[in-house]
Amino acid sequence: MTAFKRRLSVNFIFEQLQEHIISGQYRPGQRLGEVDLATQYGVSRGPIRDALRRLAGVGLVTSAANIGAQVRSFSLAEGKAFYQLREALEGQVARLAASNAGEQEKQKIERLLKEHVQVINVHPDRAYLQEKKDRDFHLVLAEIAANPLIQNLLANELYPQLMLLRSSHCVVKGRGAQAFLEHQRIAEAIYANDEELACLLMQRHVQASWQTFFNGQQGDR
């Protein structure tokens, strides 16, 4: 905790805080005082401020002047808006992936899906997201889409926010088996380099994900 090498500190602190936030260890609305964190990480307030600003930049934290930062809390309306955004981006990702995919990329997807079917057989209703970066279907597609801007946005902003959204609203059961089937259909469209179909299927996939989330919330209360 105490052996940072200068600028690494803010990166480390940022990642640490992000981890705590998206894992639900810090609850939405919880205040993130600078002095607390500073003493906690054995560092001055400067790097803490930097890290908090970065977290605010990626939407994991809200911060107001003279008030400070707190873990962002998503309303259901914001959740809907978020999924609408995700629908647009991931649709474009699927379209671009279908456009760019050559033999190598198709095999990569194929291998990934073969791995996933194993996991699904063991945990049929896992949420099926908290995997390593390069083992996630959506992120692999984003890589194949070969658009660094969109890839960045998805990996560094939308995905962390999505995890926070889920951990905030106590999503218990995923829809692993169904999601996997949809992934397969999307993959088939990509194998055929069918941009429009890939885009459409991905959009529906995201919509279905939102429906599951939304229904889960309605049922809760």
Place this chain on the structure above:
Amino acid sequence: MTAFKRRLSVNFIFEQLQEHIISGQYRPGQRLGEVDLATQYGVSRGPIRDALRRLAGVGLVTSAANIGAQVRSFSLAEGKAFYQLREALEGQVARLAASNAGEQEKQKIERLLKEHVQVINVHPDRAYLQEKKDRDFHLVLAEIAANPLIQNLLANELYPQLMLLRSSHCVVKGRGAQAFLEHQRIAEAIYANDEELACLLMQRHVQASWQTFFNGQQGDR
């Protein structure tokens, strides 16, 4: 320049720097030294650092450890990626706007287009973007779309980046008249609450904008 009221300073500095960047007053690649800016704004390095980090967050500035910040420079490939992102987002905006538009919203668009036709008649080939926020077709649509996340992303990140991109690459002539016609078609789709058509037309509108930009770059060199 010397009468800030605390936290206002970083907002003011941020906006000032942003203005200088997107107007082309600061050229791409130009270094933004902290001490220079600090003395220039009569403030210490702290707020300057904050402002630079925020600028980096919205993609107007790149910053590396121990090296500092410099105005972002877009390659042509990044320009393409940028327009792909914009296509996805603006398409979704048009779709949502078509879905949400009631009588009031339609009249708002109608009035806006009536204003624009006046401008076009005077300046048929103006770039037709550097208008006030609430007088811009795309931003008004984003407002009607009623998705704060997407609206934020467009107004605070994509649009500033777009202006930087244009000022970077010396876009001389716009395509005001043609763009206006396309706006009208999109508006008609929205009047009919035809989500799919509005989305499609908007996507083509953005693509056409990219083509104009791209051809202009090719011609230059």
Place this chain on the structure above:
DNA sequence: ACTCCTGATATTGTTAACAATAGTGTGGTA
């Protein structure tokens, strides 16, 4: 009991000095 004011406390915004790193130029050597 309730509201409003006031002062104490805690927290954030800002500053200037210090530490460490990147960039630069000079001199020596082959």
Place this chain on the structure above:
DNA sequence: TACCACACTATTGTTAACAATATCAGGAGT
């Protein structure tokens, strides 16, 4: 001349102290 080592300068990262603001508790007045 080409090249490398080394010191020097300029710039960023970090820290601790100071300034200003928000929050909260307690009390006076109704």
